[in-house]
Amino acid sequence: MTCKAAFVYSEEFRTYRFRDDHPFNQLRVTLAYELLQSIGSITEQDLIPPRMATEEELLLVHEKPYVEAIKKASSGSLSEEEGYEFGVGTEDTPMFNGMHEASSLLVGGTLSAVDAVLQNKVDHALNLGGGLHHGFQRKASGFCIYNDGAVAIQYIREHYQAKVLYIDTDAHHGDGVQWAFYDDPNVCTLSVHETGRYLFPGTGNVNERGIKEGYGYSFNIPVDAFTEDESFMHVYETAFRRVTEYFKPDVIITQNGADAHVLDPLTHLCCTSKLYEFIPKLAHKLAHEYCDGKWIALGGGGYDIWRVVPRAWAQIWNVMAHDKPAEGDIPKDWLDKWQPKAPVQLPSSWHDHQGLYKDIPRKAEITEKNEKVLEKAMQFIQLKHNLPK
16 A cells, blocks of 8 residues: 655754763664665655644643743753752753753654644654653653653644544653543553563553543553563554554554664663564554554654664654565665764664574563463453453
8 A cells, every 4th residue: 555654854853962972862863764765765755844842732731830941941041959850950861952942843743743644634644753752741751851742642632633542662661641641531542661670661560541531541561571573563463453443543643662672772672673664564554444544653762773773763664655664785875874973883684684682591481471461451451342352
């Protein structure tokens, strides 16, 4: 199926930068975009520029004192003590000049993607600069200042009155988005992530199901450390299909953190490029089955910005726009440009080679544990709607 898709892009995304040695580096967006250019998968006609989110739009989710604090931090006038109250000035989320503007542009990029899809200009839209799922109403967290996904969902609810299914496959739990809509029956969140026993933010337990009217619209599948492709893909596909059938959304938003990869320095999962071809293929298929194709995809985590993220994120676009992931060798011109700047050897192929990591001795135990967590997470749907297993 050939679809009309839009790619939200600006070099200005790279102004969202904490410090030179910080793991969150938006150069990865440029690397992914140029990789797509190098294989002829994207043209300037596919691009839409991000706009700056307005303060009114930020206040759809964030509290005014928080936005004011970020503005002060942006100009260097927020004290360290004030910053800690709002989660900025920390090791994870330090202050930097222009942080309000840089963060607002990422949010505006996601809103640009939303409008393009929900005004039927395109079927799908991708904003790799977004996916900052740890931002809270009045607190920055986990490298995230403004939560573009949460703002976008509330924007959709107010402007389009559509039911939103949010799927998060970042290795870190999508906490900020979940809590923002924990009592909302018109927003369903599904997060497949590494268990919080070992990893920030420590939330995303299987029993987090929502409250009040939103009970039964929050789903979490915390997979075990050292989970590999097959188990992650099985959990993701089974949960995504069942939750989509149960909720019947009008639009799907996916957060596509690429940090479940075995090479990621901040997590403990053992997935490969196979996962990052499978994830967008299923999202694409289900968007067409349930939402007339309405699919908005965001970036997210991903801290091996050289070997992992460009390939993983480029495949989202390849599936969106061309219905198939790229295969074969990485183009020589891309490698020649970026290898001198990279501190590691860049991959020469779209696919990871065999033997990328040592065999996991607990594979069977991990797979069984993940299956039990999946069953527990899906039990609510089974009981409520008597759906087949």
